[in-house]
Amino acid sequence: MVKTIGIGKQDFASVIEDNCFFVDKTSFIKEWWDSKDDVTLITRPRRFGKTLNMSMLNCFFSNQYKDRSDLFDSLSIWEDEDYRKIQGTYPVIFMSFASVKADNLGDAKIQIKAQIEAVYKRHRYLLEGDTLTADEIADFEGTNTRMGDAESGLKLNILCEYFHRYWGKKTIIILDEYDTPIQEAYLHGYWNEFTAYIRSLFNATFKTNPYMERAIMTGITRVSKESIFSDLNNLNVITTTSSSYATSFGFTENEVFDAMEEYGLSGEKDTVKKWYDGFKFGNHSDIYNPWSITNFLKEKQISPYWASTSSNGLVNRLIRTASAEIKSMMETLLEGDSVEVSIDEQLVFEQLDNDENAIWSLLLASGYLKVDSLEKRGLTLEPWYHLSITNLETVSMFSNMFRGWFNASVSNYNGFIRALLRGNVKEMNIYMNEVALSTFSSFDSGKHPSGKSEPERFYHGFVLGLLVELRDKYEVQSNRESGYGRYDVMIIPRDKNSQAVIIEFKVIDSQEETSLDMTADSALKQIEEKNYDAKLLERGYKREAIQHYGFAFEGKKVLIKKAQI
Template sequence: MNKVISIGKQDFEQIRKKNYFYIDKTNYIQEWWESGDDVTLITRPRRFGKTLNMDMMKCFFSNQYIDRSDLFEGLSIWKNEQYRKLQGKYPVIFLTFADVKADNYDESKNSIIACINDAYQSHRYLLKSNLLTDGEKEIFRVLDEYVSNPEPTKTITNEVIFRAVKGLASCLNRYYGQKVIILLDEYDTPMQEAYVHGYWDEFTSFIRSFFNSTFKTNPYMERAIMTGITRVSKESIFSDLNNLTVITTTSERYADCFGFTEKEVFQALDDFDMGNKKKLVKTWYDGFTFGNQKDIYNPWSITNYLKEKQLRPYWAQTSSNGLINKLLQKSSPDIKEMMEELLNDRNIIVNFDEQIVFDQLEQNKNAIWSLMLASGYLKIQEIEYRGMLLTPWYHLCVTNLETMSMFYSMFQGWFHDDASNYNEFINALLNGNVKEMNAYMNDIALTTFSSFDAGKHPSGKTQPERFYHGFVLGLLVDLKERYEVKSNRESGYGRYDVMLIPTNKRDNAFILEFKVHDSEEEKKLQDTVQAALNQIEEKQYDAELLEQGIKKSQIRHYGFAFEGKKVLIDGN
């Protein structure tokens, strides 16, 4: 009989006690312990087992789980006699910032205080000893009252918060005569919230001091692990941590410790009598790469598929992807063009810093690739080192079909508020109804133009460019089955804006040219439209289509003229 698959359970003890489906990742314990690193930061995409692995670490090292061989018997770590002796030998402080999601600084800080209080309350037994000072006992009481009482009698200064974990470590060190292991899960969740909601500077100053006291100037700490999705730049919050080892998705270490390897996935499929689905599962869910370890699968989708036995974008549906959506929507035209390449199953080659500087995301256009790589939406096919300085250039592509579906949903969502008009515009375009095209496009532009505005004062040229490249991504998604959508490519004697090449060569092809009205050169918007249509003819943009065997009579030309949020379309 197959084991029960418990979706979303991150409690290692419960999984082992109830014999739920579990893929052995205890090799991570030995690999980390033998590294000898003081503080380890490991970044992996969401739903990749970070929290479960941290809970496993707690169960293995914490002296609150002493003599719990039942949790580890039969797993790889228990084959090593040395590690059997290590189980349950350290006091452990476990913190998680997974729920620190607030739209302002005060609420975020209060949520972190609540996380610290949870750690304190799990060690309340310390209050029964005579080893704690009155001041240390007071911290227990003040934290608990502050969190549980809507109107606490005492406030908590930042200095008390900064030193709270170090203070708890001091108490545990005195009580057990042993230094402490500190585990912090989802460390970067509040960072993203601070950036999105506009309190980044204030928050990073606070968290930098907290990390410094907890992880650097803490003589009671034996070792520590932090996990998260992104590698936030050292200058932002880790400037004082010279004892930090950072492991990203491009690092070799711990490559098979998070996520499922292909061998593990195929064995699970066999165990659940689904061995005939391996090729299908590989197409949908394979593709993640950590270091040189290829063919990594995300655990969330695999466990859901094993349970439900249906192909679905399980992992892609677990997040709103709000930050990436915002950055892509407002990104420059060349970023959107690269997204077109990715959606057409092609690679892009880009250079970026793996460190995320959140407050520079909108200024540094290439930072979006670092964020998408860390989030698991893109994978590295190859790293090419160029020049004397061996600057890394990354060959990136979409990870798999599931992540491709996530991008499709994202780009369709850009026109969601005016979805009916957008769909009707597509129909009018394909049917050659210029009057309806004008009506629908003006409504679309009116409601969505500002969504593509990258700044407070975009130039008259930049704003329509950002809009039309976003519009092209929408076209690509909606017409993918019928047309190849290309933009800004050479044909004839120039570069057209948009070309729709039919899959069925009996269907019509389309060339779209976009122009911004220039009041010094053109009296009316109609003149701008005519200039766009003339450019298509003069530059012989039809050449690429004619070379593919499409007849001249099947090629439709459309000129788009922009003046503010007003659009005029004409065709021939």
């Protein structure tokens, strides 16, 4: 009889006790313990089993589970007699920052202090007997959300000392989703103040702690050592390109196909591979998204399960306000091609404001992009990554994101597309001006040296929207070579009997042009002089079936003109 699939179950003990579907990842326990690393940080995309694996570590090592060998006796780790001996023999501090999501510094600190308070409450047995002095008991009882920042930073360190007295052993510390509050701090503008607080907490907990046996942290991003780990020279960081723990998070292809056989779904292997495969950790490819696979096994139908639960507010904002160049590269990715970038996997959140290329680190760590290949160039062996979109589910996530940019004016946006395909310039102008008026500012980061808005950010975002909406019947390309230059946008019908479109965008030059009308004429003239039709003609499209449009921008005002054939 097949096991019940429990969606969203992250507590290891309940998964085993309830006899739910479970892919045996207990080899991770052995790999981590055998590594002998003091502090391990493992980054993986969201919903890749990080929390379940941390719960599994807690159940295996914690002396609170010393009589629960039944949780492991049917799993691979129990075949190793040495590991049977250490199950349930260590004091463990197990915490998660997954729920630390605040829009201001004060609430973020309170939420972390609440997590620390909860850990203390779970170990109130320490107050019994003579383990603690009267002052220490008072200090223990005073562990709450009202304690000072400096005091709270020392609390986990002190608890490890209490454990050592009581149990006679050093403590294992497990911290899940360490970077959730860090991302929130960046999103809501209190990054600098928060990192000072979290750096002090981490230093006392993981570095200057003689009563710590080992520690492990998980998260999505590898935050720069300088920002919060500056004092942790005992930290081993495992990213998605590291070879360690490559199969410990996510499902391998064999694990997926075995499960599909068990649930009578083996006929769907090719479709499942296209939708949910594509992740690569270290040198191990064909890693599948476990959240999507378990949902598929339960629902028995393909759907963007992982994408629909995405919390991608930061990614959304960064791409939407990114430069034309970044948006152009996103167009390339959405068309199924790869981009070549030099990135540092160590994410410095401050750099996201000043170095747009930092976004590629975030997209890679989040699982939205995969590494096709990696080159080391030059004397300094600078890493260059060839990146592409991970799979069809991730394509759907990006598509929904780009559509969402125009939700504020969805009827006008759809009206513009219909008018464009009909060649109705009057309606195009009406709808495009409404779209620009309601969405233009959302594409502008407001951090340009000149202090001026950049329409290019808007219209390249607009092109991404076009690409999503039209790709079933049209191929949408931008900034490609044709004739004697590079056109802005080319809309190529898959049916050669339909109309093709070339669009040139221009921002009014007040020194040379006195009106938007002149700017639009200049755009149309450029299409003609640069012979942008050449590419379409080479592909067999007739010249009379190619429409030329000049888009002229002045702030949020747009004028569209169509060339007469």
